[in-house]
Amino acid sequence: MPDKLFDIKIGKISFRNPIALAPMGGITDSNFANKNADDAGLVILGGYNLDAATQKAAAEMVARGRDEFQSEEPLKLIENEIKAVSEGPAVAVNVRSTTIEPLIEAAKVIKEAGAILELDAHCRQPEMTGIGAGQSLLSEISKLTEWIEQIKDTGVLLSVKVRANVSDDVELAQEIENAGADILHLDAMQEGAGADLKLIKDIRDSTGIFLICNNSVINADTAKDMFSRGADMVSVARGVMDNPGLIGQLVKWVSVHQEDTGWYNAPKHICRGQGDLRGLAFCCLPVKPCPVHHNIEKLGYSAQEFADKKMEFAKGTMLEYGDSTCFGSLAWCCKISKPCFLRDGVLETLGLSDSEYMRLKKEMADYIIGNAKKKHKQTI
Ligand SMILES: Cc1cc2nc3c(=O)[nH]c(=O)nc-3n(C[C@H](O)[C@H](O)[C@H](O)COP(=O)(O)O)c2cc1C
Ligand code: SF4
Ligand code: SF4
Numbered sequence: 001m002p003d004k005l006f007d008i009k010i011g012k013i014s015f016r017n018p019i020a021l022a023p024m025g026g027i028t029d030s031n032f033a034n035k036n037a038d039d040a041g042l043v044i045l046g047g048y049n050l051d052a053a054t055q056k057a058a059a060e061m062v063a064r065g066r067d068e069f070q071s072e073e074p075l076k077l078i079e080n081e082i083k084a085v086s087e088g089p090a091v092a093v094n095v096r097s098t099t100i101e102p103l104i105e106a107a108k109v110i111k112e113a114g115a116i117l118e119l120d121a122h123c124r125q126p127e128m129t130g131i132g133a134g135q136s137l138l139s140e141i142s143k144l145t146e147w148i149e150q151i152k153d154t155g156v157l158l159s160v161k162v163r164a165n166v167s168d169d170v171e172l173a174q175e176i177e178n179a180g181a182d183i184l185h186l187d188a189m190q191e192g193a194g195a196d197l198k199l200i201k202d203i204r205d206s207t208g209i210f211l212i213c214n215n216s217v218i219n220a221d222t223a224k225d226m227f228s229r230g231a232d233m234v235s236v237a238r239g240v241m242d243n244p245g246l247i248g249q250l251v252k253w254v255s256v257h258q259e260d261t262g263w264y265n266a267p268k269h270i271c272r273g274q275g276d277l278r279g280l281a282f283c284c285l286p287v288k289p290c291p292v293h294h295n296i297e298k299l300g301y302s303a304q305e306f307a308d309k310k311m312e313f314a315k316g317t318m319l320e321y322g323d324s325t326c327f328g329s330l331a332w333c334c335k336i337s338k339p340c341f342l343r344d345g346v347l348e349t350l351g352l353s354d355s356e357y358m359r360l361k362k363e364m365a366d367y368i369i370g371n372a373k374k375k376h377k378q379t380i
Contacts (some may be wrong), residue, residue, distance in 0.1 A: 026067025203231025262355030300373030
């Protein structure tokens with residue numbers, strides 16, 4: 001397998017693969033990460049409680065039997081914990097606070113250590129929400145966005161962890177992106193119903209933010225469901241408790257998948273109703289009534305403009321060829337997972353591998369979306 005299979009980077013931090021260990025208060029420390037997530041692309045330590053109010057809330061949670069990290073010197077603990085993670089994965093630190101000042105102090109320490117700060121707007125334990133920390137930030141969007149702006153002023157890479165289906169998630173994602181956060185870490189939970197895959201697609205189609213998704217990922221199939229809706233990375237929490245080998249298994253699967261297909265988070269086809277807008281790279285020439293029209297409208301393209309945009313990208317690349325295919329060019333051809341002897345014959349003649357074909361389709365998707373007349377934020 002090549003040394004650098006994935007090209008996943010935010011600012012100065014590179015991720016060697018798109019599998020992350022999610023934070024679990026009282027559980028996900030450097031020791032747990034080194035034991036269970038040695039192969040991960042990212043480990044997210046914490047959550048740690050930064051101020052007196054969240055420390056008191058954590059003590060109350062411990063008193064009723066919940067695991068929590070407790071320290072009166074959280075910054076020192078965080079600094080030591082980042083250092084104690086074995087070399088390999090990037091590191092993020094999930095933190096809670098009721099005021100901005102401790103977050104700014106933590107941001108400086110975390111930035112200096114070369115890690116990512118993750119703001120916990122997710123914890124729904126009543127001790128935390130009752131004091132305005134965790135998930136309660138989702139009902140105070142202007143405070144949340146103000147905090148994001150101030151944390152970003154320190155220059156730290158910032159992830160915001162949120163729980164789905166608590167507020168208007170698409171609007172929330174857009175606000176978080178516009179405020180300057182680098183990563184949205186989405187727990188795509190829908191009460192009693194596993195992960196909300198449609199929501200991942202809707203957020204993918206309405207923001208360009210780096211998207212880490214989780215909830216109920218227990219194997220390659222459940223991870224793939226999230227990748228194919230637009231997750232850039234998938235994280236796991238409870239699954240690792242049940243199966244300590246899970247991260248290693250997911251990394252192995254996604255690495256083989258990337259090597260074979262060239263696009264580990266390739267979207268589904270648009271016509272099945274599950275594909276996000278990146279799936280337009282696999283669409284036909286828009287000559288018949290079908291879901292392509294509704295989707296190109298979201299990006300502000302007419303049918304002719306969409307056709308022109310695809311051919312503009314294809315010009316000078318191998319996608320330009322393919323006289324014998326349905327629409328005369330690989331530009332209009334389907335995903336490699338759809339069997340087609342016409343397309344495969346052209347690929348063979350051109351000497352273009354499946355993964356090279358898919359990499360070109362990924363670049364085409366970026367081109368179509370990047371040059372859209374309507375920007376992401378207006379599309380939903
Ligand atoms: C015991 C436990 C503790 C958790 N603590 C935190 C936390 O401190 N901060 C946070 O953002 N999420 C926390 N989470 C949420 C997880 O990171 C994750 O979003 C959630 O469990 C869904 O993913 P899963 O289905 O892979 O477990 C916790 C989850 C569990 C099970
Ligand atoms: S253009 Fe083709 S691939 Fe796209 S939605 Fe229509 S039928 Fe499906
Ligand atoms: S030639 Fe095959 S891959 Fe290309 S559009 Fe037609 S069915 Fe799809």
